[in-house]
Each structure stands twice: as C-alpha cells, then as structure tokens.
Amino acid sequence: MRLRNLARVAAVGAAIALAATGCSSGGDDDGDTTASGDKACGLTIAFVGAQTGGEAALGINISNGAQLAVDQYNEKNADCKVTLKKFDSEGKPEKASTVVPEVVQDEKIVGVVGPAFSGETKATGPTFEEAGLPIITASATNPALAENGWKIFHRILGNDAAQGPQAALYIKNDLKASKVYVVDDASEYGKGLSDIVKKDLGSVVVGSDTVQDGQTDFSAVVTKIKSSGATALFYGGYYDEAGLLRKQLTQAGGQAITLIAGDGVKDTKFVDGAGTAAAEGTIVTCPCLPPEKAPGTFFEDYKKAFNAEPSTYSAEAFDAATVFLDGIADGKSTRADMLEFVKAYDKQGITKQVKFDAKGEVADKGVWAYKFEGGKIVALKEIK
Template sequence: MRSIVKLAAPAAAAALLLAACGTTGGETSSGASSGSSGGSCPEGISIGFFGALTGPDANLGVNINNGVKLAVDQHNAKSGACQVTLTPYDSQGDQNQAQGLAQKAAGNTKLVGIVGPAFSGESKVADKVFADPEVNLVHITPSATNPSLAENGWKTFFRVLGNDATQGPAAAKFITGTLGKQKVYVVDDSSEYGKGLADIVRKDLGAADVKDNTVQKGQTDFSAVVADIRSSGADAVFFGGYYAEAGLLLKQMRDAGLSSDQVAFISDDGAKDDGLITAAGADAANGAYVTCPCLPPDKAEGTFVEDYTKAVGSAPATYSAEGYDAATILLNGISEGKTTRADLLSYVASYDKPGVTKQLKFDDKGEPSSVSVWAYKVDGGKIVADQEINS
C-alpha cells in the first residue's frame, strides 16, 4: 500500500528479514532482551508473526513483519516495559505448511498472541488450530480478506482491515462507474483468496462480466488467456490473485498489443506490490490499477511513517501499518497485564482505541468496525493512491 520494499527473490526476502528482525537462527528473534520486568511479566513472553517471509509472495509478509517488529521494538524501549520477543512462523505463503506451523505455534507456551496468518488460504487451515479451546490463541490478521474466515465461529479470530465482501463490490463499482468499463474479463489464480475475491467481483459486475477464466499459482504462460481476452472484446480485465501472476499476465497482454487504452487492467490488494511492476515491466505496468482495503501511507496517523522509514530504511509498504496496528493491540494488552492467552483474548475482543490506520474495534465476529477501500494506480513506476472508493 505504499512505496514498496522490493524483494525480487526468496534470498532477498530472507536478507531483509535478517536486517529488519535481527534473526540469528532458532525459533525466535528478539528486538530486545526477553527478561521479566515484574511479577505480571512472564519470562520470555512472545507474540508471533505467521505468514510468508520467503517464497514468491514474500514481499507482502515481510512488509507486515517489518511493521510488527517496529511495534515490538517501540514497546520494549519503554521504561519498565515487559520485554516481548517476536517469533516468526514462515509459511512461505503455502497453505500446505499452515497446519504444521500452527501446531508449532500452539505448542509454544511462551506465545500469547499472533499477528496473522497473512493469507486467506493459510488462515483457513491455521485458524482452526488456534481456535481449539485447548489452544485458545488469539490472532489478528492484517491482510487475510476472505469473508468466510469470520463465519466459522472462531472466537480467537480478528482482522484489522475490511474483507472482500467490501473490496469486491468496490472494485466492480470502480471498474464500471469510475473507469466506465462495460465488458470485463475476470481471471482468478484459483487460490482461496484470489478466486474468492474474483467471484464476488463477478457477481457485482453482473452483465458487465463478459467472460471468466482461471489460471494457477506459479503459471507463467498466459498466451491462451490473452488470446481469449482479445476475442472476447473486453475493455477491461480484473485479476484476482497475487502480484507475480498478475504482473506476467499484464506483460503478456501488453506485449500482444492490448494497450491500456484498449483494455484496462485492474487487480487487488494481493497484487499491490512493486513485484507487479517488476514482473510486468515499468512500461506495461503503467496505468494499471489495484484496489485495497488498506490506507495510503501518507494518511497513517502520528509518526508511524517517519518511525518505520528510520527503522527499516524504506517507506512503509502494503500492510505495514496494518501489521503495526495488529501488534500494538497485543502489546497494549501485555502492558496491561494480560499475559495469558485467555486474558489477552478477552482484552482484544473488547479493544476500542485509535490506531495508525483507524479506530481499532471489533464486532462479535472479529471484523473491524471501520472499513474503507482505495483504488491505487501505477504511475511512473510507482503504485500511488488514486482515490477512495465510496460505498
């Protein structure tokens, strides 16, 4: 959602994680000592981050982890603070790894809360583990937007941004209303997130949805899809999925002569990353749009942007501020002596304080009380805020 931390490969993602989090090996990485500051501060108390820190979608996870790390460091620097350790659980964005990682987190007796899981697919698997009454591990996602996650009765589930039941209709409205497009070709990447969002967009486009298609995560050849887009007569393409595939599809559309004047390209928050521009090339990416239920960086409250930039060495990126807000909720609970899983869960459920992105308060399903959706545009090689999409 901002100037983006560039991670072109898993090795780069790991390098940034080492720099930002001070990881030296083992299960935990600490921004400060984990010693106790009093009887209500258990030795080595920890919060976790669960999401991709390596792998093809790592940029988004690292952005969040950077925000979480900043919140932990700021908390630990306060006089008399209960020192909290940050424990990363690197899912690589792979839903198949989520079960084992969730069980590992559940068994970590020092861990009282989690920021994440970051993606909807891994959330669907891991959240069941956290919600088990024998585990009772509160988790606040800054980025998993599939609406169904809030419909499972999981009392430990919370998220700090709007879900795709908000983003999907807003994207459809932006495409047909603001952009004036009436023949939209909708593609999804078959993931829990990408297909779920694309299906909502399809429904809200109604008759403007002229044709649908599905591709696969990791697919690189979209020539058949591009040919089908051309033959459909579409004046816009909406892609539901992540930046790697979105960027390649966009590149191959433009290489085939489908210019931005002929066929607009719109994607989602999973594609809101500089990786989209890297995959497509700056010229092809120029003029593309993405939607996101996340706040533009210059609208974050307080000194967050300045503090983040100083700590990380680059401006906040997509979900960084949301990750910071989610971590701050957990850390505020620990500061108020809520140092067991049960106590911290109750604290989060009744939380009502301002964050850097919005007033942070949850309904009985764990959804935020305040949501907004923004359209962003690629302009001059950067993803910049275009406008808030009014509901």
C-alpha cells in the same frame, strides 16, 4: 487447503497449562515469564506469513509493521521486553499447517499477527482455536473466515465483501468499462474476491478464466481476453502471476485493456514482472490506508527502521501488534486473558478505531484505489 498435523495439537494442552500460570514471582535471565509492575514480561507475539517465496514481499511488509510496533514498545519498556517470533509460511496453506503447531506449542506466545493470507488462515484456524490462541490478521480478506465460529479470529481490515463491490463500483463509475473479463488464480483469496466482483459487475462481464499459482505461460488466457472485446480485465490473485499476465497481454497487443486487481497485487514486485511500461496505469484496490496518511511519525519511523517506505498492510500490522502489546502492558500473560482483552479492545490506532465485533470484524472497512505510475504505487482516492 488440507489441514495437516492437527494430531500434534494434542501436545498443546501442556503448553497452554504452562502459559496459564501467568507471571511467576521472581524469574531469572533465561526469559521466563515474570512481572514488572502491572506489565507481563518474557512474553512473545508471533507473526505467521510469507517471508520467502513468490509472495514474500507482502509478508515482509506485514512482519516489518509488527516488528516496528514491538521495537518501539521495547524502547519504552527496556526492563520488560516482548519478543516477535516470525514463522515463515511461504504464503502456502500446506506450509502454514506444518509451522503453526510450533506456534501453539510455544507457551510464551500469547498472540499472533496473521496468518497473512486467506488460504493459510483457513487451513490453520482450527489449530489456533483448539489452542485458544488469539489471532489478528492484518491482510487475510476472505469473508468466510469470520463465519467459522472461531472465537480466536480477528481481522483488522475490511474483508472482500467490502473490497469486491467497491472494486466493481470503480470499474463501472470511474473506468466506465462496458466489457470486463475476470481472471482468478484459484486461491482462497483470489477466487473469492473475483467471484464477488463478477457478481457485482453483472452483465458487463464478458468472460472469465482461472490460472494457477506459479503459472508462467498465459498465452491461452490472453487470447480469450482479446477475443472477448473486453476493455478492462479484473484479476484476483497475487503480483507474481499478475505481472506476467500484464506483460504478455501487452506484448500481444492488449495494451489498451486496463488491468484492475485486488490488494494481492499492490506491491512494486508487480512491476518487476510486468515491466514499468506495461504496468503503467494498472489499478489496484485495497482495504488499507495509504501508509503516508497514517498519523504521527509512523511513515518516517518505518523508513528509518527498514530503509524502505511502508507498503501494503504495514500500518495495519502495526495496529494488530499494538493490540497485543497493550494487553501485555495491561498484565495479560495468558492466552485466555489476552483473548478477552482483544475482544473488549476499543482504541484509536493509526489506521482506524480498532474495535472488533462478535465475529472478529472491525467496523471501518474503507477501500482505496491506487494506480501504478512510473513504477510506483500512487493513492488515488477512497472509493465511496
């Protein structure tokens, strides 16, 4: 998780100085920041996350949710539109570290939805902090992100300190598994979540192992899982590797071993890797509201806009973008003013009451259990 290009942050000073000028009096049609009533105009919100690569489906879910919020805002404010600018991190800390300096140097950007994943958030947080650019992640769940002292950091969902214990609770109370094997993908997110689950499961953990991003042959770990006598497998990581692991475990005769995974596997791309039959019955946990339960017309609006149903963190991203849009509507045209607006925000969103504590965390940390059935993801219940 090395930080790169931090030297380029020196150039941010000039960008911030430009942004701090706020709304000018009489902009033109070239996109300059101007004022329209009390609203700030000509401003941009950024999205940072995977748009290509192995985890692109998760990133696109999120960027689409933010895009819907921006599009609906622009429909109501045609004279004072906001731009959503997307920066592709490919879901990798190294890539994110090369694109984030471009984000902070764009003086029109006053807020960021993202970064999407925990590793890239850890790698780029110091850059955002140096630039004073507020971020609201809709999906990065590693608890340690809130412990860095970053004033710019906000998270619109519960972290893995909530998800991990609830996943363990589901394994013990609902699956009643007495022998559990735990595997992680060595990522900031996957290892962090798996470590919490292992701690909460305690003596029922009969073994653990680590795989790597991009790994395709899981024969060695499959052998260990089967020989352990485990009836359940918890996986901390993303859907690409999880799908292949599930497929190979089933092919090796481990079809009776139930797979439970975190939110990084909550995408139908998991089925592409595992196959519909092998994926059947897999449980995933997520600190996210089932999008069909979002109030109002969000679900249908998303389907109409993107010809697909909203999925993991689409609704949370909609809420994150809405916080920044509300700030722009309130005339916040500088990063400093937007940061203060976000810190004081207290409003009902479509997923929860959005209000951040001093560390940037929200109070509502609900965790849901979902199940793969017939190739689709079905909400089971909120784990309590």
